[in-house]
Amino acid sequence: MINLVTLGKAAKAAARQLALLEAPRKNEALYAIAEALEQCGEEWLEQNALDLAEAEAAGMRPAMLDRLRLTPERIAGIAAGVREAAALPDPVGEITKDTTRPNGLHIQRVRVPLGVIAIIYEARPNVTVDAAALCFKAGNACILRGGKEAIRSNRCAVRLMRAALAKAGLPEDAICLVEDTSRESAQELMHLNDYVDVLIPRGGAGLIRAVTREASVPVIRTGEGVCHIYVDKAADLEMGANILYNAKCSRPSVCNAVECVILHKSIAEPFLNLAMPLLAEKNVELRGDAKIQNIFGTQVKEATEADWDTEYGDYILAVRTVESLDEAIDFIHLHGTGHSESIITADADAAERFLNAVDAAAVYVNASTRFTDGGEFGLGAEIGISTQKLHARGPMGLEELTSWKYVVRGNGQVR
């Protein structure tokens, strides 16, 4: 038992104060945080170097080490992100409904912060600042529980941010760090129902599934992306090949990258003849079903059942043939994670059927799945891509970090 109750109480108390702040005070604090992170960048880099050395000695993979690493440029980018959060419009206080009832009651629905947002994440020190800034801008306190490999980096970042808050006369406990990075601390956070209004796990599929299964606090699932592109029989194949290349190769490690292309049987061969030279530029490994293997032989590996449910996050692409649009939709229903799904077609009816029937946060016609992103959608910075249907779906920006309350003004009304 770590006992996070003290931390939870402190965060809750800070959240009550934050909820009453006007936008300019929050923005000043965010600018002060950005400045502190830059001015004390040396210190932050030193702590990060200690984390890196230990992780490297422990045999961390290069891709993971890269995510853990801070550089002066990355710190500048992180600070710029905090300033961007400050520049976004404040969602709090927005009146989303306004009505006067026949009995004279004046009823408004007013946007308010969620309260206390907990975030469990892996060894990425940038998340510590990005998440804290977005939560704070929307008037929420946050409880951060990052990976143990980044603990020194996180401790330093949180210390700098809290000092900036204190200097601005605001409650430090608006940004709280769980310094104990044992499994037990994550467990306790998942059950801190009296103090945590929502928990957002950020990281790999394993982390997200474990948190979803176990938490009793409300959870928002983000970032699981087994995304598909379906190339219809009526597709512009060249456009399709370019979109597939972009969706697979522009950044394969992110959740909106495509993992599987579904091909109508009638265009499978000519389409792959166009797409394979493009994919070969990045040495993309293809794993196909029997039909594809029959056509392309050893150019395509054999896909196993597990391939259809795998988020590779790498230069690997599953290839599946179908007999019809409906079979494609059923396949996506069975194997998709509800993230981003695209159809390539010139047939307007097929497009509408796909857009209506596919159940995902974002459904596309004739565009890359890579656009599922707060910035690309014009929503501003986001804390993740929600793949669940409750509360938030798709990019989770500031609005999705709020709730509402009904404010009712009367002059003696009784029922």
Place this chain on the structure above:
Amino acid sequence: MINLVTLGKAAKAAARQLALLEAPRKNEALYAIAEALEQCGEEWLEQNALDLAEAEAAGMRPAMLDRLRLTPERIAGIAAGVREAAALPDPVGEITKDTTRPNGLHIQRVRVPLGVIAIIYEARPNVTVDAAALCFKAGNACILRGGKEAIRSNRCAVRLMRAALAKAGLPEDAICLVEDTSRESAQELMHLNDYVDVLIPRGGAGLIRAVTREASVPVIRTGEGVCHIYVDKAADLEMGANILYNAKCSRPSVCNAVECVILHKSIAEPFLNLAMPLLAEKNVELRGDAKIQNIFGTQVKEATEADWDTEYGDYILAVRTVESLDEAIDFIHLHGTGHSESIITADADAAERFLNAVDAAAVYVNASTRFTDGGEFGLGAEIGISTQKLHARGPMGLEELTSWKYVVRGNGQVR
């Protein structure tokens, strides 16, 4: 292990079909359901009589028996409720954002059903129909798990509703009943993550807390109401007494009834002198703190610590004195359930401070807490009052039974 997977799969498949239905087809089916419930009312009453006889023999309390009981009038009321759901505007398909990005991508945010909604509730057969009708209207399949005391009534109602759906050419599995009413079936439903998009517990505080603690599927907490009225030093005392009488006595068993009145010390005595004769009409038992007891002696019982956290649901009222508005706000923060909170005051600054600082689904000035209700707010029928901040807060109407997806139309865009 009951194995609800088959049921879950059936509901999920039905939900996919429902999501594509136009409003008129859904409404026709709802009218057919209302008619079937009325036409076969005798059958439903017979099954209900068997439930009642068994419950009475088992010693069920009269208030609970009354909730279990169907009558011809109640059936007519339930059927009318179904027709009202049919008459409400369909939320599905509403476009809530619409933008064209500089790259030409046309992005719409479109309202879609949540999918499969599970409801765990107690021995109230009306909930079986009310919940099914609202879920269906918003395009959702439902899995109903009612109390064992009402199983015959529920089986009959669900059979009639499913037959009406089948006759209308719609999937019967849009309305599913868990016929096993053991504790295990509720447990399994709480962990049916692959098939349940949201679980709504409806019933007493014990049920709701147990479900919230245990479920791994997303839950919406509804209907826990320890509501307060704070009478400020600047209050119109007569108005306050009338509001208090209404909030306590008009229907004490419901969640928006007031359980505790908080009195500024300067008006405690004159206020209670006005309010007590009103409350005496209903023999309301008062439980007060030491100050109140000192003034009123044996007219007021001694409140224990437990009283401040109790939802009486009865003609009992806790009475607390405070030194200031801020003390009242802190008291509500500590003991409220985030449902409905009201201040009685003629001081506009005090009113605004209360409305801003109190964290509840509905905050009132100079009105009864009893108005927290979908119909009273002009939102139409509701499935419950959410006391959590995620997804829905306050009355949960049709809109709150939906999610959204982003529909993106392009002509070859890549990132």
